[in-house]
Amino acid sequence: PEVVVMGLGYIGLPTAAVIARSGARVLGIDVDPEIVETVNSGRVHIEEIDLDGLVSGVVARGNLRASTEMEQADIFVIAVPTPAGDDHAPNIGYVLQAATSVAAALKTGDTVILESTSPVGTTAKVAELLAKLRPDLKIPAHCDGTPDIAVAYCPERVLPGRILVELIDNDRVIGGITPRCARKALQFYRRFVRGECVTTSAAAAEMTKLTENAFRDVNIAFANELSCVADSLDVDVWEVIRLANRHPRVNILSPGPGVGGHCIAVDPWFLVHSSPEHTPLIRTAREVNDAKVDYTIDRASDLIESMPGAAVACLGLAFKANIDDFRESPALKVAIALANRFGQRVHIVEPYADTLPPALADSGATLIDVDEAIERCPIFIVLVDHDVFRSIPLAERRTKLVMDSRGIWPDQPAPTSQTAPPQLLG
Numbered sequence: 001p002e003v004v005v006m007g008l009g010y011i012g013l014p015t016a017a018v019i020a021r022s023g024a025r026v027l028g029i030d031v032d033p034e035i036v037e038t039v040n041s042g043r044v045h046i047e048e049i050d051l052d053g054l055v056s057g058v059v060a061r062g063n064l065r066a067s068t069e070m071e072q073a074d075i076f077v078i079a080v081p082t083p084a085g086d087d088h089a090p091n092i093g094y095v096l097q098a099a100t101s102v103a104a105a106l107k108t109g110d111t112v113i114l115e116s117t118s119p120v121g122t123t124a125k126v127a128e129l130l131a132k133l134r135p136d137l138k139i140p141a142h143c144d145g146t147p148d149i150a151v152a153y154c155p156e157r158v159l160p161g162r163i164l165v166e167l168i169d170n171d172r173v174i175g176g177i178t179p180r181c182a183r184k185a186l187q188f189y190r191r192f193v194r195g196e197c198v199t200t201s202a203a204a205a206e207m208t209k210l211t212e213n214a215f216r217d218v219n220i221a222f223a224n225e226l227s228c229v230a231d232s233l234d235v236d237v238w239e240v241i242r243l244a245n246r247h248p249r250v251n252i253l254s255p256g257p258g259v260g261g262h263c264i265a266v267d268p269w270f271l272v273h274s275s276p277e278h279t280p281l282i283r284t285a286r287e288v289n290d291a292k293v294d295y296t297i298d299r300a301s302d303l304i305e306s307m308p309g310a311a312v313a314c315l316g317l318a319f320k321a322n323i324d325d326f327r328e329s330p331a332l333k334v335a336i337a338l339a340n341r342f343g344q345r346v347h348i349v350e351p352y353a354d355t356l357p358p359a360l361a362d363s364g365a366t367l368i369d370v371d372e373a374i375e376r377c378p379i380f381i382v383l384v385d386h387d388v389f390r391s392i393p394l395a396e397r398r399t400k401l402v403m404d405s406r407g408i409w410p411d412q413p414a415p416t417s418q419t420a421p422p423q424l425l426g
C-alpha cells in the first residue's frame, strides 16, 4: 500500500475510505479481527452518512483493504483512541503502541502522521520512540541534516453525522516536528482536502485541537449556567438567548441536559491536566456541564412526582441530535436515573435505537415509538433535539406536561393547573 491508516474507528475508517477514493492504495489496520473482516467484505461497523456506499466502492475497486498486520507504506496515519483515565488523565498508550508497530515497517522517505486528539508533546514522544526503535534511520529533532522520516501532527476536526463532508471541506492544521516535516505532510493532505491546509509546529497543532473543543465546552457551559439562572428566576432561557443573540457581538450556544460524546467532554481535561494551575475556567466549565446532568434529573423527577402514576416519555438517548451514538450521552444518563427511580412508568422514545441499551434493559423501562408516546404518556421529558421530535405539532402535545431540556418547542404552553392533563395511569 501507499498509505497505512492505523485504527478503523469513527475517524480512521472514513479517513481511510476518503484517501482510497482519491486513488491511493490504502491498508487499514485494526487490532479487532471482526472489524478487519467487516471492512474487507465491503461493509462498515459504524453508522455514518454515506460511509457504507463509499467503503463498499473503494473495497470493490481494490483501493482499500484491511488487516491486523502492519505492512510497508509511504505514509502512516495514526488514528487510534486516546481515552481518558479515572482522573481524566490522557492515556496515549494506544498511540505509542501504534508507533511501535509503524517503527518496524519504516524506510527512508516515509511520513508518519498522528491524527488522534493528544496532549501537547505527544508527537514529539512519537518521534522519540521511533528514533529509539530505529537507530538506523535519521528521525527529525534527533538528527542533523535532512531526516529520513517526516513526523507530523494533523488533528481530525470532523463532526459526527457530517464526517465525509467535513473530511474534505474543513481546513486542516498540519504541525511538523520540523517545518520540513509539516511541508511533507501537507503534500499528502492536499491530495484529498479541499479546505485550506495550514502548517505550524506539532505542539501548536496539538494545542489547537484541544483549544477548539475546550472553546465549545466553555461556551456550552455558559449556556447551561444561564439556563439554571433563568429557571431560578422563572424566565424562559430560550427566549433570553434568542433576544441576546440579536446583539451583533453575542452568540450564545444552546443549553441542554449536559455535554456528551467522546470529544468535548474529554479533551478539555487534557489541557487542565497539562497545566492545572492555569485552567480554572476550563475546569469549571467541565464541572458545570457535568453537573447539568444531575440538575436535569432533579428537575425531571420533580415534574414526574407532580403527577403520581402517570406514564413518562423520555424523548431521546443519543448524545446529540439525529445520530445513533449513545456513548457518553447525558440523555442516556438522565433516562437511566429516571428509569431506576420510576421504573415501569418510564418509556423511552429513541428512533435511532432498535433495542434498549443494556444499562436500561433491566430497569423496567420500555422502548416505544413517537405515536405511542403521544397516545399513552401525559409527561414528556425532552432529552435530545432529534428532528422527529422537533416536528411534533403543538396539537399533539398541547396537553402534555413537558420538561424540554433542549428548547425544541418554543410554542409549548408553560404547565399550569389549567393546562395540566388529567391523570392517566402508565
Ligand code: SAJ
Pocket: 117, 156, 157, 158, 159, 160, 212, 213, 216, 220, 253, 254, 255, 256, 257, 258, 259, 260, 261, 262, 263, 264, 319, 320, 321, 330
Ligand atoms: N451541545 C450543547 N449545546 C450546544 C452544542 C452542543 O449542549 O449548543 C452538546 C451536544 O448535544 C453534545 C455535545 O455538546 O452532547 C457535543 O456535541 P458537538 O456537536 O458540539 O460536538 P461533537 O462532540 O459531535 O464534535 C466535536 C466538534 N468540535 C467542535 O465543534 C469544536 C468536532 O468538530 C470535532 O471534530 C469533534 O468534537 C472531535 O472529534 O473532537
